Structure formats: structure tokens, C-alpha cells
Amino acid sequence: MKVLFTHELFMPDFHGGGEFLTYEIVKRMIGSGFDVTVLTTGDPNIKNYENIRTIRLPVNRYLMNLTGPWIARYAKDFDLIQSNNYNACFPSLMAGKLEKKPVFCMVHGMYGKKWLSMRGPFFGNISCAVEKFQVSGNYEKIIFFSEFARDSGVSIGIPKGQTTVIHPGIEYNNFYVSDKDPYVLFVGRLSKQKGITYLIQAAKELPHIKFKIAGRDEGESWIKKEASKNVEFLGFVSNEELRKLYSKALVFCLPSVAETFGLVILDAMASGCAIVSTVPLDYEGFKVDVGDVEQLRKAISYLFENEEVALSMGLKNREKVQGYNWENCIRELSRLYEGS
Numbered sequence: 001m002k003v004l005f006t007h008e009l010f011m012p013d014f015h016g017g018g019e020f021l022t023y024e025i026v027k028r029m030i031g032s033g034f035d036v037t038v039l040t041t042g043d044p045n046i047k048n049y050e051n052i053r054t055i056r057l058p059v060n061r062y063l064m065n066l067t068g069p070w071i072a073r074y075a076k077d078f079d080l081i082q083s084n085n086y087n088a089c090f091p092s093l094m095a096g097k098l099e100k101k102p103v104f105c106m107v108h109g110m111y112g113k114k115w116l117s118m119r120g121p122f123f124g125n126i127s128c129a130v131e132k133f134q135v136s137g138n139y140e141k142i143i144f145f146s147e148f149a150r151d152s153g154v155s156i157g158i159p160k161g162q163t164t165v166i167h168p169g170i171e172y173n174n175f176y177v178s179d180k181d182p183y184v185l186f187v188g189r190l191s192k193q194k195g196i197t198y199l200i201q202a203a204k205e206l207p208h209i210k211f212k213i214a215g216r217d218e219g220e221s222w223i224k225k226e227a228s229k230n231v232e233f234l235g236f237v238s239n240e241e242l243r244k245l246y247s248k249a250l251v252f253c254l255p256s257v258a259e260t261f262g263l264v265i266l267d268a269m270a271s272g273c274a275i276v277s278t279v280p281l282d283y284e285g286f287k288v289d290v291g292d293v294e295q296l297r298k299a300i301s302y303l304f305e306n307e308e309v310a311l312s313m314g315l316k317n318r319e320k321v322q323g324y325n326w327e328n329c330i331r332e333l334s335r336l337y338e339g340s
Contacts (some may be wrong), residue, residue: 001337002035004078006071008061008087010040011049015061016189017263018108021168022084026052028169028330039074040088061087065134068094075099080337084108085134093137102140102340110135110144110152111193111258117291118192118257132156140340143333145261148280152260166333169326170266177272177318178247180311183210184300185249185273187242187264188256190217195255195278195290197223202255202296204228209304214245246271250310251303254279257290266324269317274303274310282320284313 007022009015022038029036030052038049041064042056055074057067064087072095075081081103083092089105096103111131116124135142135158142163144150154160184203188194190213200223203211211231217224224233237245246252252268254277262279269275275285276299286299303310 001080002078003029003037003337004039004071004075004081005029005036006039006081006083006088006092008041008064008084010038010042010054010056012046013040013042018084021108021263023049023052024168024326025329025333028326029333032330032334034334037074037078039071064088065090067091068098071095072098075101080104080140080340082106085110086131087134089139090134090137093139097138104141104143104336104340105135105139106143107135107145107149107153107260109258109260110149110156112152112156114258128156141336143336146281149260164336166329166336167324168261168263168266169329170263170270170321170324172270172322172325175243175267175270176247177314178244180250180272180307180314181210181248182250182304182307183212183248184251184253184276185212185214185245185268186253187214187245187267188254189215190223193257195257198255198291198293198296199253200227200231201293202300203231205293205297206230206300206304209300212245212249214242242267243271246273249273250307250314251276251285251300253277253296253300255288255290255296266321269321272311272314272318274313275317276300276303284316284320 005026009019011023026036037053039055041059041061044056044058046056068091071091075095076099081092081096081101083089084106093103115127119127144165145168150163150165190196207230214234214237216236246268252273252275256278259279265281275283278290288295
């Protein structure tokens with residue numbers, strides 16, 4: 001089966017977890033026998049990435065919304081189009097209609113009214129409208145990575161019968177558990193969406209606990225100025241260093257305002273961390289309310305005051321996370337395509 005996989009960015013270009021997830025899925029699809037080409041934006045001279053064929057349109061990723069005719073031209077030679085929100089799905093749907101090809105949409109973000117708290121009333125309402133418009137259409141199926149993400153989609157008007165849930169996987173054997181050090185780890189973009197401001201506030205109230213922050217600065221330089229001395233900013237770190245940080249962290253914290261899945265939580269679970277997060281996945285630890293700094297503080301404080309409990313939670317998480325594997329993910333995708 002020949003699949004044209006469209007995404008607004010593709011490695012080595014990336015903005016966040018969506019690009020890494022797309023790469024992992026495409027790599028495994030090819031390993032399972034699919035003939036996949038990725039159509040994205042960027043330098044047209046880059047024809048492949050790690051033996052994955054790429055077609056790169058020389059436009060900004062936001063302007064990919066206008067590339068329907070280009071996508072249609074390439075789609076002629078493929079059986080179906082697998083797209084991703086945000087900026088690739090609408091032009092891919094238009095291309096599919098022109099060429100009479102089935103189009104699937106994979107949702108990497110679905111935030112609804114949460115845009116208001118992330119971008120304010122004016123830009124937040126615009127983001128809500130754009131998000132809804134991009135996923136409104138006659139897609140063959142709209143794929144979500146979690147039940148709670150699908151619920152968000154249904155809440156903005158997507159028919160539930162048009163949706164399905166396929167969980168992503170994890171390279172379980174790449175992660176390991178070391179002797180734990182007493183620190184809280186955060187991994188992700190330094191953005192309001194990831195709840196970094198709430199974590200910084202909680203850290204101020206827990207000066208005796210170390211916090212390590214790994215991730216790219218998105219222009220929120222004031223966050224570092226506001227942080228207390230017990231917070232260490234590591235910047236972007238290599239995969240090897242990241243796995244080491246996970247393995248030694250007693251607690252992993254992701255206090256996101258909005259999240260579609262939270263792959264970093266799986267990585268932390270595989271590394272034996274107790275979890276404190278707003279994301280409603282099945283983990284051992286504490287689920288806290290968005291923006292509730294007091295809940296964050298109490299949860300983290302409890303785990304450090306009861307280290308044996310935290311260690312036990314971490315070991316249970318390492319067992320639980322084995323249910324997420326890439327073989328199941330690709331098998332379910334394959335069944336979905338075969339039924340189209």
C-alpha cells in the first residue's frame with residue numbers, strides 16, 4: 001500500500017513532539033511493508049531523512065494550508081493520504097477530493113476553549129475557530145491518541161462515529177531505572193501550554209527540592225528570571241542524556257494546560273518515575289487540576305516526604321507502560337487503511 005504522509009514539518013526540522021511522533025510512525029510503517037513518502041515543508045533539496053523519502057515544499061509551515069493543488073499533484077500516485085493537524089490536514093483533504101483518494105487525519109492537538117487561557121480572548125477565539133475548521137470535513141477517519149483527546153474533539157462538534165483512538169507506542173527497552181536522585185524532572189517546551197509557569201510557582205514554595213527543566217525556550221525568557229535557585233534549566237539535551245535524566249528522577253511532572261496524549265509521560269513511566277500531571281492517563285502518582293499550584297505543591301511534597309511510596313509507584317509505572325507498543329499501533333493503522 002502506498003501512503004502519502006503529510007505533515008507541516010518533518011525531521012530534521014521540528015517544533016515539538018508532533019514531529020518526533022510522525023517520524024516514529026512513518027519509520028515503523030515502512031518497516032511493516034508500507035510504501036511511504038512524507039510531504040512536508042522545508043528545503044526541497046532534502047530528498048530523504050534516514051531512508052524515508054521526503055517531498056518538501058518551499059513554504060512556511062503555516063502557508064501549507066494553501067498547498068492543496070501541490071499535494072493533489074503528488075497524491076495521484078498513492079492509495080491514500082495520511083495527514084496530521086494543524087496546517088497539513090485541510091489542504092490534504094482538498095487534494096483527496098480532487099484526486100478521489102481517502103484522507104485520514106491524525107490529531108496531535110485538540111484544545112478547544114483551552115486556547116483562551118493560552119492565548120487570551122482575541123487570539124484564543126481565533127485559534128478555536130481555526131482548529132475546528134481544519135478538522136471539519138469528510139475525512140475517512142479522524143485518529144486520536146487517547147480517549148480524553150477524542151472527547152475534546154467530540155466536544156467541538158466532530159461526530160464520534162468519524163473518530164477512532166489508536167495509542168502510540170514506546171521503545172520500552174531504550175529506557176532504564178537507575179538509583180533515584182531527589183529531583184523533579186520536567187521535559188517539554190517552555191510554554192504556557194505545557195504549564196511551565198505553574199511548575200515554577202510550585203518550585204518557589206518547595207525550596208528544599210531540586211527541579212530540572214529539559215526543553216527548548218520558546219521566547220519565555222522571563223520564566224528563567226522568575227525561577228528560584230532550586231530550578232536548573234538544562235536546555236535541549238540529547239536522547240542519551242534525556243534517558244539518563246529520566247532514569248534518575250524520583251518524580252516526573254507535566255502540568256499541561258492542554259495535552260492530546262503526553263508521550264513524555266510514557267518515557268518517564270518506563271524510567272520508573274512517579275508521575276504528577278494534569279494529563280488523565282493511567283499512571284501511578286497524582287493527577288492534579290490545571291493551574292492549581294497548591295495541588296502541585298502538595299503532590300510533589302508528599303512524594304518527597306514518602307520516598308518509598310514514590311519508588312513503589314515508579315516500579316508499577318514501568319510495568320504499566322508495557323501496554324503501549326508500536327506493533328499494536330501500526331497493526332491498528334493497517335486495519336483502518338484496509339477498511340477504507
